[in-house]
Amino acid sequence: MIQSYKQNPTVQENYDTIIIGSGMGAMATGAILAKEGQKVLILERHYTAGGFTHIFKRKGYEWDVGIHYIGEVQRKGSVMKSLFDYITDGQLKWADIGNVYDRIIIGDKSYDFVKGVKNFKKQLVSYFPEEEKAINDYIGLVFKAVKTSRNYYISKALPPVLNALIGGFMKRPFYKLADKTTYEVLKSLTDNEALIKVLCGQYGDYGLPPKQSSFYMHASVVRHYFDGGSFPIGGSSQIVKTIDPVIAAAGGTILINAEVAEVIIENNTAKGVKMSDGKTFYAKNIISNAGIMTTYNKLLPENIVAKHQLKAQLQKVKRSVAHVSLYVGFEESPEALNLPKTNHWIYPKDGDHDSCVNRYLKDINQEFPMVYLSFPSAKDPDWSNRYPDKSTIDIITLVPYETFEPWAGSRWKKRGADYEALKEKIAQRLLAELYKQIPQVEGKVKYYELSTPLTTQHFVNYEKGEIYGLDHSPSRFRQDFLKPKTPIKNFYLTGQDIVTAGVGGALFAGVLTAMAITGKNVLKKVIK
Numbered sequence: 001m002i003q004s005y006k007q008n009p010t011v012q013e014n015y016d017t018i019i020i021g022s023g024m025g026a027m028a029t030g031a032i033l034a035k036e037g038q039k040v041l042i043l044e045r046h047y048t049a050g051g052f053t054h055i056f057k058r059k060g061y062e063w064d065v066g067i068h069y070i071g072e073v074q075r076k077g078s079v080m081k082s083l084f085d086y087i088t089d090g091q092l093k094w095a096d097i098g099n100v101y102d103r104i105i106i107g108d109k110s111y112d113f114v115k116g117v118k119n120f121k122k123q124l125v126s127y128f129p130e131e132e133k134a135i136n137d138y139i140g141l142v143f144k145a146v147k148t149s150r151n152y153y154i155s156k157a158l159p160p161v162l163n164a165l166i167g168g169f170m171k172r173p174f175y176k177l178a179d180k181t182t183y184e185v186l187k188s189l190t191d192n193e194a195l196i197k198v199l200c201g202q203y204g205d206y207g208l209p210p211k212q213s214s215f216y217m218h219a220s221v222v223r224h225y226f227d228g229g230s231f232p233i234g235g236s237s238q239i240v241k242t243i244d245p246v247i248a249a250a251g252g253t254i255l256i257n258a259e260v261a262e263v264i265i266e267n268n269t270a271k272g273v274k275m276s277d278g279k280t281f282y283a284k285n286i287i288s289n290a291g292i293m294t295t296y297n298k299l300l301p302e303n304i305v306a307k308h309q310l311k312a313q314l315q316k317v318k319r320s321v322a323h324v325s326l327y328v329g330f331e332e333s334p335e336a337l338n339l340p341k342t343n344h345w346i347y348p349k350d351g352d353h354d355s356c357v358n359r360y361l362k363d364i365n366q367e368f369p370m371v372y373l374s375f376p377s378a379k380d381p382d383w384s385n386r387y388p389d390k391s392t393i394d395i396i397t398l399v400p401y402e403t404f405e406p407w408a409g410s411r412w413k414k415r416g417a418d419y420e421a422l423k424e425k426i427a428q429r430l431l432a433e434l435y436k437q438i439p440q441v442e443g444k445v446k447y448y449e450l451s452t453p454l455t456t457q458h459f460v461n462y463e464k465g466e467i468y469g470l471d472h473s474p475s476r477f478r479q480d481f482l483k484p485k486t487p488i489k490n491f492y493l494t495g496q497d498i499v500t501a502g503v504g505g506a507l508f509a510g511v512l513t514a515m516a517i518t519g520k521n522v523l524k525k526v527i528k
């Protein structure tokens with residue numbers, strides 16, 4: 001049972017493993033370790049568990065923060081579906097969001113990404129008939145990049161000696177495509193910039209435009225959604241609700257309102273954690289799901305950070321983008337408003353993605369480089385049972401953290417009139433984008449609230465509001481330290497930073513961390 005640290009929770013005398021943070025990576029690691037018989041304590045600083053899978057409720061509505069669609073979970077036998085079934089004892093159910101999972105809108109043209117790789121290809125060829133070969137070759141490279149990633153990731157969980165022996169060999173094929181940018185690979189297939197712009201229409205899923213992102217990251221997202229997108233029935237909060245009993249069955253506990261201040265380390269061995277109120281918990285293994293930046297900058301003692309030159313490691317990676325999200329509420333059902341399930345990605349008519357992003361990052365009054373519309377209430381078949389005659393829409397765009405930096409250090413809800421005025425200006429711009437695409441909702445908005453990078457900082461503890469942890473550039477995938485094992489004995493990492501952003505990435509990070517701790521190939525068990 002999820003309990004609040006502030007309300008005298010029932011805790012065990014001893015835990016086998018403590019996990020800092022309760023994101024997807026933490027929940028997956030915790031559930032797998034629980035199935036291996038471990039008593040796990042998950043400590044979450046927020047008032048609700050789940051990391052970016054958490055929901056929040058306001059004025060009779062509910063919004064999902066970091067889940068709009070997940071791929072590969074409808075297909076029986078897929079690794080993703082098997083993993084979710086394993087860690088939730090089959091209790092988490094998914095709703096297919098339909099044939100067209102993403103619509104890419106560029107100026108006044110729109111392009112549908114259709115479920116099923118053959119349909120995807122056919123649809124794209126219908127838009128760009130002269131590019132059939134390039135499209136075919138592109139799909140081949142997407143599969144190739146993803147295929148070569150398997151050994152790359154498995155090598156991250158190998159014991160150091162084995163990794164030294166065969167790790168390089170396992171990773172080499174992966175680097176062939178991961179070392180290149182998305183644009184480099186696409187440009188090698190076609191000179192058609194319009195096609196390239198469409199193919200990169202999901203770059204918002206990892207936050208980095210094609211001239212900066214690794215082709216592997218692009219391919220992994222594209223491949224992930226080839227079979228369509230799905231949404232958790234009952235909303236994202238079902239993820240933690242269905243994992244909690246699995247952890248509890250082995251004597252484990254999830255505590256919310258439980259902020260860890262520091263990892264306790266003696267003789268270069270992690271022993272426990274000190275909470276922000278000074279209390280301590282001890283366990284054999286300590287795992288951080290708080291992101292590598294927060295972990296190394298804030299949670300480890302300075303002498304340990306210096307001893308292992310961990311700050312030098314952080315210099316080699318960059319934080320991902322920050323975002324604003326407008327949560328909008330209506331007092332009519334999704335059916336009455338005729339809301340689609342398809343995600344809408346809206347891009348400027350002119351310029352490639354990189355130049356649109358660069359122009360906007362210099363001056364956010366320029367055209368948004370990307371606006372994303374998601375319709376969670378329409379995607380969830382259980383929504384109207386919980387919220388009859390209501391619906392919600394999320395509208396997201398990128399924003400530099402620096403835009404909101406002047407208010408850093410101010411308190412949530414008390415950041416002042418000029419902060420609110422800036423938010424209002426952005427909110428109105430985003431609503432105008434919504435009305436262009438979904439005109440039937442104009443005049444019907446009953447509630448809206450804009451989150452900023454400071455909201456992400458406040459609730460999920462990413463220092464600069466970076467939504468995807470680390471940037472997914474080619475060099476990120478060259479960093480050997482982005483793996484479960486750290487130079488500190490019994491201290492491990494999990495979550496999006498050691499694999500990739502995305503619920504699937506964080507979930508798989510959970511598998512790798514559980515493998516590194518137990519020394520067992522838990523994946524074999526899951527797939528069986």
Ligand SMILES: Cc1cc2nc3c(=O)[nH]c(=O)nc-3n(C[C@H](O)[C@H](O)[C@H](O)COP(=O)(O)OP(=O)(O)OC[C@H]3O[C@@H](n4cnc5c(N)ncnc54)[C@H](O)[C@@H]3O)c2cc1C
Pocket residue numbers: 020021022023024025026043044045046050051052053065066067068069070258259260261289290291294323325396459460461467468494495496497500501502503504506
């Ligand atoms: C707007 C948005 C939309 C997204 N949409 C999708 C989508 O449609 N599909 C998809 O697959 N992915 C999506 N993602 C990405 C996905 O949600 C994340 O990549 C994934 O959930 C990250 O999981 P994680 O395990 O790294 O942990 P996180 O979710 O990052 O959680 C880390 C947790 O650690 C806690 N923590 C930090 N410091 C401490 C401390 N000192 N003490 C205790 N706890 C601490 C934090 O409060 C947080 O709960 C989206 C993300 C965002 C932001």
